[in-house]
Amino acid sequence: MGMSIVLAGGAKEKASVSTDGSTSMEKVIGALGEAFMNQNPGIKFTYNPTGSGSGISAVKEGRCDIGLSSRALNDSEIAEGLNQTVLAYDGISIVVNNSNPVTGLSIEQLALIFTGKIANWKEVGGNDQTIVVIGREAGSGTRDGFETITGTKESCLYRQELTSTGDVIASISQNPAAIGYASLSSVKDTVKTLKVDGVIPSEQSIADETYKIQRPFIMVTSNARTLSPSAQAFFDFAMSAGTESIISNAGAVDAK
């Protein structure tokens, strides 16, 4: 194992693994990082929650060991020498305020709402109030996943474009007319999760693919550099069979 080398080298300077990227992956990567550091007290694990696009840029520019992205790499990113490894699958929950009586929407209705063609909640069985669409910044993996699956790329009309999963959930919890999307693993009972095409997102419905709005959590590495022994150790740990329960406790579905 590479472990012993890492620990020997760690005598002078503490070995480290730096990750950077998707804010949706916060819970999964946080739980994995914690478990990894418990097993390897000599290695320092860091995670910088900046968004998928930022994580991909960071690994390309050598600013972190492993980039985290909640969308698959596109062709140009692969052509630039980046590698992707699917760690888990995550549902994109469609969330509304807890006071909203609507319980579910179809993908088609979602597309119409996010492009502004349905503008009032009463058109989909809710109260008579203007729908407030809250989304993420253009570099977000969650936004990319949602817009790709609903076929609304570049045509969504957002009232707010926030820069993290947490900000989206906080804003929706404050506004009875709001709707938005957020990683299933980050959604708590401060907001209400809608059924999409009659299916509520869960580990089960994501694994059997009956819940349609889902995307991969990937680890991005660069062909231009080999991982440091400590980063490789974390990579191997994250992809080992023993981490299934950590990933599912964090609300995602293990991909191995």
Added chain:
Amino acid sequence: MPSSKTREVSISALLLAVTLVCVAAVLLITVYLMWAGLPAISEIGLGNFLLGKEWASTSSNPKFGILPFILTSVYGTFGAILIGVPIGIGAAVFLSKIAKGPVKRILTSAIDILAGIPSVIYGLIGMLTLVPGIRKLFGLPDGASLLAAIIVLAVMILPSIIKLSAVALDSVPKEYEEASLALGSTPMEAYLHVSIPAARSGIIASIVLGIGRAIGEAMAIMMVSGNVANMPSLFGSVRFLTTAIASEMSYSSGLQRQALFSIALVLFAFIMIVNALLHLILKKGKKHE
């Protein structure tokens, strides 16, 4: 003693060196912004860049017009000054001329604390209280707006306006006010017509600092302004020059990244112009005295 002379010389050389570090930082930033910001402007075209009404940097047919950001920053700063300056000067008069003893001490330290609150906290509290408050008060679908940003900015610039104005008012010679009182004015009339005009240059300097802080703030307003690149309206979702840079820089590439540096250059030019204008006003004020 020769040794004390050498020491004097070497200390003044050291002080010169640390001052030059500051000057070098300004020069470095200026040169870098020019170098990084000009290529995109020449590629997009100065007119299209400054006067374009549409910003869609990641679209398949990208558009790089920053007029919405420029107008939002101008309106936002102006609005913050409009609210912040009268409140700030009023508070400064109270602190400098009326408040005494423990009241003055408590108020002064409260304002110091206000100055020390990190901007992300202003943003968070704004997001959770001000944004829903504006939504309810005006019956809007959503409260994240230019107005929310203006209110946050107005509160954020208060400490610098109050502190500097109070110092300026403190240094107005007592004889000025006494002369006014002796001529039969009430204390309030003396403050308004004598003390404030006499402290004019200090008060204007405090407003410059306030404008500087308002135009440069990003974190707090990003959380309350909705952050969509619309043309500004008081109750609409808006994006500032600063938040345009902050929200896209980390994942930008190619022309998009260059255009963000161009926005930074515009922001830099703005602050230069504001400073120059106010220096001019101060100079003129001195001549008239």
